[in-house]
Amino acid sequence: MGMMAFTGWILVTSVVAGLLGALTGLGGGVVIVPVLVLIFHVDMHYAIGASLISVIATSSGAAAAYVRDGYSNVRIGIFLEVATTLGALLGAYLTAKIATPAIGITFGLVLLYSAWSSFNRPPEELNVEHDSLASKLKLFGDYPVGNKRQEYTARRVPLGFGLMFSAGTLSGLLGIGSGAVKVLAMDRAMSLPFKVSTTTSNFMIGVTAAASAGLYLARGYVTPGLAAPVMLGVLIGSLIGSRTLVKINNRSLRLVFVLVIAVLGVEMIYSGATGRF
Amino acid sequence: MSWQADKKMDIVIGHMLRTGVTIAAVVVLTGWMLMVTRVTGPAPGYHHFHGVPAPVLKIAPVLDGVRQLQSASIIQLGILLLVLTPIFRVVFCVFGFAAQRDPLYVTVSAVVLTILVYSLVRG
Structure with missing residues (x-):
């Protein structure tokens, strides 16, 4: 494949991943990494490096739209960022220590x-x-x-803080936003209202990813030729996705998206277990 | 009330972040277009991990490359700008909470900022 064709395909795929990520609410990162690794046979480290950059772009790009409604909570966000950024440092450090198949299997389980x-x-x-x-x-x-x-107060703060540390670790290890773990921490453990946790966590994702970015950049995980189309593609896809989100609230369509993600998860675990990375 | 101050802070931050991302995306797009139009022959494919020959974090070589219109350096500059956007957000929080005279949250924001700067500088 020539440079133009390869990079064009990566761009198109990234747009789809960003769209899927926004529509399922899981973020573009969990979709683009397995696609790059399984379909384009990109090295795992380059894939998670490119994904991490796209995660920062998506989070910061959507921030203005999210704050308008007044759901996000700056204090809860910045307080939990202490946990997520520390976790991200640990995760980014572990990425270099853990064997690639194990990263693949972990990724599959998270999917x-x-x-x-x-x-x-x-x-x-x-x-x-x-x-x-x-x-x-x-x-x-x-x-x-x-x-x-409507007023609300957080509960079980230490548990939420601990879970956020894990969310940060997964983010740093896998180059994703790890939205699913954040929902677990903020909705389930801390009993925050759904809209508050979703909008606040969107803010936090960018800061968390920025904490891993230093290590990723220094180790060369972020390669310009791949990171550029992935970042631009996921950003475009997620912006389209968040705009059409209201229109597509069809449960069966959602089921299809989620099935795609589950299949990618199984494939990542299988590839990891059979040592194909 | 502090809620309104928080919301105002949030809105300013939101616009700042979007502007930062827009600038970063334009820079990355410029570098990428240059790269795509210049490179001939098969694509690298990125199948095997080599690391990046010149560390991205050394800002001087990146700027040198940008001056020579090297496509990879322009993309790296865009990526650096992008990584800085959430860090600016935290800097803004430190000042915002200071203006609200909230020493607890000035400290919390400063801790997050220290972790981010440590990560970026130490690499």
Whole structure:
């Protein structure tokens, strides 16, 4: 394949990955890495390097649209970023230490979990009760419901913080946003309202990825010829995806997307286990 | 109320981030177009990991390359600009919380900023 054709295909694939990532709410990273590795036979480290860059672009690019509604919570975001950035440092460090097949298998498991969790949204369990640690750390807020403002307070702060550390580690290890683990931490553990956790986590993804970027850049995981079309493609795809998100809320279409992600997960585990990376 | 101050801060940050991404994307696109139109012969394919010959983090060689209109260096400059956008967001948080006289969150933001700068400088 010539340079023009190869890079063109990577761009088109990245647009589709960004679109799929936005429509499933899982992010472009979890889709583009397996596609690059399994279909284009790109080295795992180059794939996660390119993906990490696209994750930063998507998070920062969507930020302006998310804050307008007033759901995101700056304090909760920056507080949990202490956990995610520390985790990301650990994850980025581990990427060089762990054998590539093991990274592939871990990636596959995260894909399967992501696919499963996007169908099992935790029930909304709004917390307004007093939580002394959350009060001390000012981890509360309110968001618009009709004309009124609904108040909420975070719960189980240490558990949420610990889970966010794991989310950061996975992000640094796999070059993804690890949205599924963030949902687990913020929705399930800390009982934050769904819209608050989704918009806040979008902000956090970019900062978390930036913490791994230093190590990725220094080790040469980010190769310009590959990172450029992946970053531009995923960015375009996710911007289109977030705009059409409201229109496509069809459950069966969603099922198809999630099945694609599950198949990619199985394939990553199989390829890792049979040493094909 | 601090909620309104937070929201105002959020909106400014949101626009700043989008501007940063736009600039970075234009720079990356420019470098990539140059790369695609210049390279002839088969694509590298990236099947095997070699590392990057010149570390991206050394800013001087990247800028030298940009001056010589080397496509890879222009892309690297765009990527560096992109990585800086979320870091600027955290810098802005430090000042925003300072303006709200919130020492706890000035400290929290400063801790995050230290981790990010450590990662980027130490590599």
